[in-house]
Amino acid sequence: MLKIELSKPARKDTYLYPIAKMLKEVVKTERCMLCGGCVAACPVSAIGLKEYKPALVSNCYVCGICYTHCPRTGLNFDEVEKHVFGRVRTLEDKIGVYSSIAVAKAKSPELNKLGQDGGVITALLKYALDKSYIKGAITTKKASSTSWEPTPFFANSSSIHETAGSVYSVSASNQLLGKVYHEYADFVGCNLCLNSIALVGTPCQIESFRKMQFSDHGKLKITDIVSFTISMFCWGNYHYDKLKEFLESKGYDLSKITKFAIKKGVLTGYENGKEIFTFKISELNNIKMPACNECTDLTGELADISVGGQGVSEGWSFVILRTEFGERIFNEAVEAGYLEKGSSETATKALNEIIESSEKKKTQSNTYIKNSQDPLVKLSHRV
Numbered sequence: 544m545l546k547i548e549l550s551k552p553a554r555k556d557t558y559l560y561p562i563a564k565m566l567k568e569v570v571k572t573e574r575c576m577l578c579g580g581c582v583a584a585c586p587v588s589a590i591g592l593k594e595y596k597p598a599l600v601s602n603c604y605v606c607g608i609c610y611t612h613c614p615r616t617g618l619n620f621d622e623v624e625k626h627v628f629g630r631v632r633t634l635e636d637k638i639g640v641y642s643s644i645a646v647a648k649a650k651s652p653e654l655n656k657l658g659q660d661g662g663v664i665t666a667l668l669k670y671a672l673d674k675s676y677i678k679g680a681i682t683t684k685k686a687s688s689t690s691w692e693p694t695p696f697f698a699n700s701s702s703i704h705e706t707a708g709s710v711y712s713v714s715a716s717n718q719l720l721g722k723v724y725h726e727y728a729d730f731v732g733c734n735l736c737l738n739s740i741a742l743v744g745t746p747c748q749i750e751s752f753r754k755m756q757f758s759d760h761g762k763l764k765i766t767d768i769v770s771f772t773i774s775m776f777c778w779g780n781y782h783y784d785k786l787k788e789f790l791e792s793k794g795y796d797l798s799k800i801t802k803f804a805i806k807k808g809v810l811t812g813y814e815n816g817k818e819i820f821t822f823k824i825s826e827l828n829n830i831k832m833p834a835c836n837e838c839t840d841l842t843g844e845l846a847d848i849s850v851g852g853q854g855v856s857e858g859w860s861f862v863i864l865r866t867e868f869g870e871r872i873f874n875e876a877v878e879a880g881y882l883e884k885g886s887s888e889t890a891t892k893a894l895n896e897i898i899e900s901s902e903k904k905k906t907q908s909n910t911y912i913k914n915s916q917d918p919l920v921k922l923s924h925r926v
């Protein structure tokens with residue numbers, strides 16, 4: 544397995560033209576999954592997003608942070624796992640390191656209904672906010688009641704319910720890390736706000752966060768404001784304009800769709816509870832982000848807590864508790880009546896289905912990675 548040291552730049556010439564190298568090697572090659580990490584990490588806000596791509600928008604000071612913080616210029620998984628979980632995974636850890644699993648749902652009927660599956664992510668965040676473990680959470684929500692454009696959103700206790708539900712398009716929500724660090728610090732009433740927010744994202748967004756967290760660019764980092772991370776499961780994602788164009792070409796008006804769901808390889812659109820369309824995910828392969836082809840992570844293997852809807856009944860979520868803090872906050876939320884736990888038998892049964900799906904995704908992506916001639920593809924994954 545190829546390895547890089549997180550404490551060193553990915554390549555010797557990194558400091559020459561870091562942003563140009565990142566745009567050439569990650570963006571132009573369509574390997575960028577729009578995590579927003581580089582936008583957050585640039586200390587002079589020289590990177591913005593244009594047409595779903597990072598771009599230079601003002602003067603660059605050639606510091607190299609964007610290149611070394613991008614997860615797609617290389618990630619040392621062993622090093623990250625040692626830091627986060629205290630150990631590197633073994634062959635038995637098929638869905639990454641974890642301490643326990645559960646099936647759960649939000650106890651509040653309102654949150655359970657608003658949630659994509661069991662409303663677990665929202666209920667957990669609500670508990671952490673109410674208990675003042677965190678002051679806010681980086682999340683994603685729809686742009687408006689009629690637009691499914693994903694919008695990164697910094698939620699507090701009174702707005703967290705607005706973020707319930709999945710938006711099946713890429714949200715560059717990690718960009719908010721920089722904004723929250725620099726601009727919201729006063730707003731939430733603390734100076735550096737260490738360990739004061741939660742970060743919710745797809746597995747690649749959590750990878751992006753971990754790369755930033757353990758890159759050696761000074762000891763005080765924007766990632767220090769994050770207390771814990773929650774990843775949702777993810778098989779693949781789409782740029783909003785492509786998904787919209789696809790559905791409109793089939794005659795569907797997205798503004799009328801009240802809920803989307805992806806289950807068992809099928810995308811379903813609902814209007815007020817009534818099923819309007821179904822498409823096999825394979826029919827959407829042409830519009831899937833090319834960056835997803837090299838992604839081996841279904842469940843968010845570097846997060847504190849992972850949540851998905853696979854293998855469980857309607858209205859419930861499958862939860863993987865990976866770190867001590869993740870486990871603690873989940874158990875506290877159950878005890879405090881924010882979450883209801885299902886039986887351990889249901890969880891064990893669902894686990895087999897999830898491991899099977901995860902292995903399928905790894906097999907597909909590993910073949911892609913092994914066949915790729917680009918050395919950065921191999922450096923960015925564990926193969």
Ligand SMILES: Cc1cc2nc3c(=O)[nH]c(=O)nc-3n(C[C@H](O)[C@H](O)[C@H](O)COP(=O)(O)OP(=O)(O)OC[C@H]3O[C@@H](n4cnc5c(N)ncnc54)[C@H](O)[C@@H]3O)c2cc1C
Nearest residue numbers: 658659660661662663664665682683708709710851852853
């Ligand atoms: C693109 C995508 C693909 C997915 N694919 C699968 C899959 O193949 N199998 C599976 O079991 N589950 C998948 N999920 C996860 C599933 O849809 C639910 O998010 C998960 O089960 C948690 O449900 P919940 O009711 O507990 O969460 P909720 O309480 O509804 O909370 C959902 C959270 O997700 C965040 N969110 C919504 N959209 C996005 C987005 N685009 N990017 C980042 N964060 C977002 C919200 O901010 C919110 O905090 C996918 C989710 C997404 C966004």
Ligand code: SF4
Nearest residue numbers: 585603604606607609
């Ligand atoms: S200033 Fe640094 S982080 Fe920002 S674009 Fe230039 S090299 Fe990248």
Ligand code: SF4
Nearest residue numbers: 575578579580581613
């Ligand atoms: S940090 Fe994220 S958004 Fe920026 S180039 Fe890398 S993958 Fe793309």
Ligand code: SF4
Nearest residue numbers: 747777779780835838
């Ligand atoms: S499949 Fe992987 S790369 Fe693509 S959006 Fe999901 S987590 Fe990110």
